[in-house]
């Protein structure tokens with residue numbers, strides 16, 4: 001199947017995804033959609049947050065991390081990490097909160113042992129599809145959770161057909177209206 005090339009000024013996709021650090025543009029173009037997705041995910045998860053210590057994998061500019069934090073004043077702390085240094089710097093400035101620590105980190109590399117049995121919840125919105133070695137990451141997620149801890153994540157699929165189908169529909173007159181706001185800066 002032909003896979004459309006996608007270019008936005010914060011992400012490029014030919015074979016896999018490559019993210020270009022542009023957290024301000026991400027805030028304008030992607031955050032509104034990611035907040036809708038995250039809201040839907042969190043509704044499904046029905047988490048209680050009492051004294052929770054949370055890890056957010058692939059936080060980009062921290063907007064969604066901040067939204068997660070806003071779900072409960074009972075959350076104790078969120079560690080939010082992303083592979084892109086400039087996004088972490090932006091998050092530290094624009095989404096600064098004493099309850100959040102932002103870290104530049106490649107989650108597909110080995111995690112510090114100090115994270116073992118540390119988290120009540122591990123959360124990730126639309127990041128795991130970018131990680132080739134998901135098994136290694138998921139094993140580390142498991143080790144990082146406290147007994148009874150929970151992992152809630154969206155978008156594991158690396159199935160090319162799914163992206164292709166969405167992007168193809170976005171380009172068609174009949175369906176375009178349903179993707180309003182999602183097509184900005186998107187060329188295929």
Ligand SMILES: C[S@@+](CC[C@H](N)C(=O)[O-])C[C@H]1O[C@@H](n2cnc3c(N)ncnc32)[C@H](O)[C@@H]1O
Nearest residue numbers: 034058059060064082083106107108125127130
């Ligand atoms: C589509 S964005 C989602 C950002 C945020 N969770 C949200 O909902 O807006 C995916 C993020 O995953 C990050 N990412 C991809 N691979 C990663 C890795 N190996 N380690 C850490 N972050 C990664 C990217 O840099 C990007 O910021």
